[in-house]
Amino acid sequence: MKASPSAEPTLPTATEAERLLIGGMLLDSESIDKALKIVGPRHFSDPAHRHAFLAILQQRSSGKPLDIGLVLREVKKSPALGEQAAAFLALAMDDTPHALDVPYYAGLVVEADRKRQLYDLAQTAAQDALNGSTSQAVLNDMLAALDDFQREPGVKRRGVEKFDLGELLKLHPRLNPAVIDGLCRQGETVNLISMSKVGKSWLGYSLALSIITGRRWLDRFDTHCGRVLLIDNELHRSTLAHRIPLVAEAMGIEPHDYQGELDVWPLRGNLKSLQQLAGELEAIEAGYYRAILFDAKYRFIEPGASENDNAAETQVYNLLDRIAEKTQSALVMIHHTSKGDQSGKRTTDVGAGAGAQSRAADCHLVLREHEEPGVVVLDAAVRSFAPIEPVTLRWEFPLWRPDALLDASKLKGRLTGGEQRQTEKDQEAMTEIASALLGGPATTRKLRDATGFSRDRMARLIGLMLKRGTIIAGETDANGNTTNEYALAPTEGVVD
Incomplete structure (x- = not known):
């Protein structure tokens, strides 16, 4: 009928x-x-x-x-x-x-x-x-x-869903529940960023264990208890099995309090891009995981894509948003910084890659070196909470521990006001050069034609980019003459 x-x-x-x-x-x-x-x-x-x-x-x-x-x-x-x-x-x-x-x-x-x-x-x-x-x-x-x-x-x-404001208010009368108070909520994306060999993966383990046990993270941020999934594509299984219990023991957490609540998908030797994992992730019951950690972001990129490509990064975060909405989990991407000094950059600009990643994430957690050795400053840019004050952390293997006695403003290599403004201008200009190189290698002449920069400025910027390792130099033949040609350096990842 x-x-x-x-x-x-x-x-x-x-x-x-x-x-x-x-x-x-x-x-x-x-x-x-x-x-x-x-x-x-x-x-x-x-x-x-x-x-x-x-x-x-x-x-x-x-x-x-x-x-x-x-x-x-x-x-x-x-x-x-x-x-x-x-x-x-x-x-x-x-x-x-x-x-x-x-x-x-x-x-x-x-x-x-x-x-x-x-x-x-x-x-x-x-x-x-x-x-x-x-x-x-x-x-x-x-x-x-x-x-x-x-x-x-x-x-x-998926078509475009359309609402008037009254309908939207009825469907969403309040913000999503917090996962980490002051930092992120269910259905949000987080970038956890630091330079290489600093220990961001270790910090990620302490974050996961804090959520699982519902304890304060770094003695400052309240967490809401729930199950956690760690998807790791860098470390051997034996390394993961060794590291996580070390962190738990240092935090005073008993094995029975976390072993049944932390799921691990080790992908080293069986790499999967985010697109390849999307089906399995979207099939997870909403709310089953409080948080999902991806370590490390650069190895989840589709083969052949570049994290310096704005369009590719936009697609990555669009997919992350979809997964976050389906799972109602906070998605934490463990990511590396761009090369060079980070002290003068805005929090959202520290992560390596195209600008899309800085605008798309709901929360940026950034570790930057302090003047004192073995100390970093954790800063955050958040979307759905009030701004937070930076936190100084001291490395005491295998944990980062808060050290309130240190001045969080004493970043290693911090610039004067004039130097900072020049650095920001240079960064914008180098981003423009990198965008021009997305289409393939180019000579200085071609880069000047694409950007409109003067000969002296282009020479200085290319020198900076070569020093930072952002680009690489080679030689090519132009009208019978040998001249320098530049290309984007291959994306590098780090094991922390």
Whole structure:
């Protein structure tokens, strides 16, 4: 029977097929590969079923035989199942006639998801038509969306959501809950930045452990207790297993207080870009993690892309925003500084790469060297809180500890007012030169034509950029003469 036009539609689901699909995968581990050729986490409509599916994949990825006990332990973490997880898995296996039916159930799950996507596309088109878009614009958007749908099933096209202020106030009467008071909230992005070999990863571990246990971070910032995910693409698994307990012990945290609440995805030797991880991250139940740490940002960039490319950085942070919204977690990107002296820069300009990263993040946490050895100054630029005062931190392995007796204004290499203004002008000019080099190597003449800088100024700026390692020099033939040619230096990362 057709639904009444005035009735609230019930979107297509295949929850029973989802459940039987999970049962079949548990009955025969060989069926998992068959299922993965058809279905993915994004196709599941029931968050609990999606969580169980991901638990099977996670256990399977270890390379060991499928262990239902380990799957059960992970599924118990699902807020929707909890202690009912064992009964759910047992019933799913009992009700599944045969593992050979897994491809059939996978097809039903995907088919229901595709119908939901088509409904979303139709709703978007209807809303655009009602909100004043021309018929041609609506039709063009529909055709483009349908083309995307046919080429890549499972990827949803997101239209522009439109509200009047009254509707927006009703939907969002208050700010998102804080994760770290004074710094960041659920659904926000954070850049944690410092120069190389300073210890930003260690600071990240203390942050994660503070959130897990709900204790104050750095004796200053209250945290809100919750589970944390660390995605690390630089360190060996044994190094991670050694470092984190060291930090916990120094903080006086017992193993049973954090081991079951900190999940780790070690990616060294199996690098994945943020785009490749997006499907798994977006499938995480909203609110399951209080925070997700990415260490280090530069290795999550898509192969062939550059962190000096504004367009590429904009896409990275657009994707991070989407993941943050889906997971309702605070996303913390551990990142390195640009080369050279950082003392005179604004907090938002310290991170390496294009300017998009400085504008996109909701919070910048920056470590800069203090005049006194072994001391740094933590400064922050925040979006949804009042400004904070800088904090001086002293390194006492394996922790950064607050030292209130030191003057936070005594940064190493701080410039005079005139020097600061000249540095800012030079930085803007060097950014313009770097942008001109995004298209490929160029001679001094080409760079002057692109920027309009004088011969002397260009020579001085190129000298600065070579000294900082921002660009590299080579030689080329120009009209029969050998001349210098410059290119952006390869992006470098650091292990902290």
